Amino acid sequence: xxxxxxxxxxxxxxxxxxxxxxxxxxxxxxIDPLLxxxxxxxxxxxxxxxxxxxxxxxxxxxxxxxxxxLEKAFVYWRELVPFSERFKDQFGNYGQQTxxxxxEELESLSIFTxxxxxxxxNAISKELVExxxxxxxxxxxxxxxxxxxxxxxxxxxxxxxxxxxxxxxxTDPLTEQIFISVMQxxxxxxxxxxxxxxx
Amino acid sequence: MSxxxxxxxxxxxxxxxxxxxxxxxxxxxRAFQVLILQRGRNPGVKGWEMRRYLGKDYKKILEVLSxxxxxxxxxxxxxxxPEQTDDSTRFLLRFRDPPTLTEAETAGFRIDDLAVLAATxxxxxxxQGRISRKELESFLKGKFPRWRIDYSVDRYIKRGYLDQDDxxxxxxxxxxxxxxxxxxxxxxxxxxxxxSKTTGGKQ
Numbered sequence: 001x002x003x004x005x006x007x008x009x010x011x012x013x014x015x016x017x018x019x020x021x022x023x024x025x026x027x028x029x030x031i032d033p034l035l036x037x038x039x040x041x042x043x044x045x046x047x048x049x050x051x052x053x054x055x056x057x058x059x060x061x062x063x064x065x066x067x068x069x070l071e072k073a074f075v076y077w078r079e080l081v082p083f084s085e086r087f088k089d090q091f092g093n094y095g096q097q098t099x100x101x102x103x104e105e106l107e108s109l110s111i112f113t114x115x116x117x118x119x120x121x122n123a124i125s126k127e128l129v130e131x132x133x134x135x136x137x138x139x140x141x142x143x144x145x146x147x148x149x150x151x152x153x154x155x156x157x158x159x160x161x162x163x164x165x166x167x168x169x170x171t172d173p174l175t176e177q178i179f180i181s182v183m184q185x186x187x188x189x190x191x192x193x194x195x196x197x198x199x
Numbered sequence: 200m201s202x203x204x205x206x207x208x209x210x211x212x213x214x215x216x217x218x219x220x221x222x223x224x225x226x227x228x229r230a231f232q233v234l235i236l237q238r239g240r241n242p243g244v245k246g247w248e249m250r251r252y253l254g255k256d257y258k259k260i261l262e263v264l265s266x267x268x269x270x271x272x273x274x275x276x277x278x279x280x281p282e283q284t285d286d287s288t289r290f291l292l293r294f295r296d297p298p299t300l301t302e303a304e305t306a307g308f309r310i311d312d313l314a315v316l317a318a319t320x321x322x323x324x325x326x327q328g329r330i331s332r333k334e335l336e337s338f339l340k341g342k343f344p345r346w347r348i349d350y351s352v353d354r355y356i357k358r359g360y361l362d363q364d365d366x367x368x369x370x371x372x373x374x375x376x377x378x379x380x381x382x383x384x385x386x387x388x389x390x391x392x393x394x395s396k397t398t399g400g401k402q
Contacts, residue, residue: 031385033326051387061237
């Protein structure tokens with residue numbers, strides 16, 4: 001009995017599909033797929049586009065603000081938590097902007113003492129004079145330390161040497177290679193600051 | 200004298216007709232406002248909403264509105280809903296006459312995009328209303344670059360011209376049913392080559 005009803009159900013499904021097929025074949029939309037594929041391949045893109053444009057009736061509608069929409073927007077804006085506070089619960093102060101760290105701050109964090117900073121500045125300046133020997137040398141090679149921390153520290157110190165006018169930096173516009181050399185004589189009037197990523 | 204023919208409290212027929220006319224005008228205006236402003240994500244207003252806004256005679260009012268809009272080149276068009284009931288039918292305003300190809304281009308559709316849509320609609324219709332995305336892409340590859348096919352098909356799915364189910368079968372979307380005269384499209388595609396050949400022969 002169960003088998004019979006299953007067979008009957010399958011038969012009904014077949015008859016339904018046949019019905020759909022016959023209806024489609026009889027409808028005005030039916031065109032032999034092979035004929036249509038051939039036709040589409042033969043005609044140009046412009047002709048295809050033109051056929052569509054000629055049978056196209058675009059919808060006319062205005063998408064504009066209504067008093068209800070305005071009220072909704074106002075309520076949303078009023079209840080919107082400022083961006084800086086929005087993810088505080090999940091990420092703490094993750095969204096805080098990066099800033100600049102000054103010498104005073106480094107001193108207060110006990111990273112440097114004033115004396116130590118001065119002596120390190122003189123040491124790196126002396127090293128630059130010795131290594132460059134009056135010529136330009138590669139900036140990245142020069143600041144490169146044994147680990148990323150030391151590289152960052154050397155980059156930080158050399159920035160002070162350049163700011164004090166004891167050295168100068170030049171970037172090759174084609175290769176983007178950065179060179180550093182000891183400043184000969186007095187620094188010129190034309191000075192500018194550059195940002196260099198330390199890797 | 201007139202007081203004797205029309206007893207007090209009885210409505211004057213001309214006043215009644217004027218009131219009816221005013222009510223019809225008001226309802227027609229309301230129907231236009233309801234149809235022209237977008238409510239929700241998809242354009243158009245469903246039958247049950249129309250009945251709520253305009254009353255049970257909403258179909259007659261929409262017919263009057265469609266006639267009134269004729270001079271402006273617009274019409275009220277109905278798209279049958281999935282349940283084929285009055286309530287699920289979607290009513291919308293659309294252009295009575297198709298735009299020119301140049302006008303279509305100014306609406307942000309490139310010729311290539313329009314051609315992809317035309318070929319897709321025609322192909323889907325010839326394949327009993329559905330085609331696998333893979334088969335469609337492999338067919339269109341002969342005429343359009345691969346990146347253009349992906350871009351256009353995805354864009355038309357997003358805009359409702361095409362529909363893709365979880366089995367990656369592409370079907371005709373509700374927007375095509377609303378905006379495109381599919382029968383005319385099929386006829387025009389089939390006539391394209393022969394038209395130019397006939398014209399060429401005559402010349």
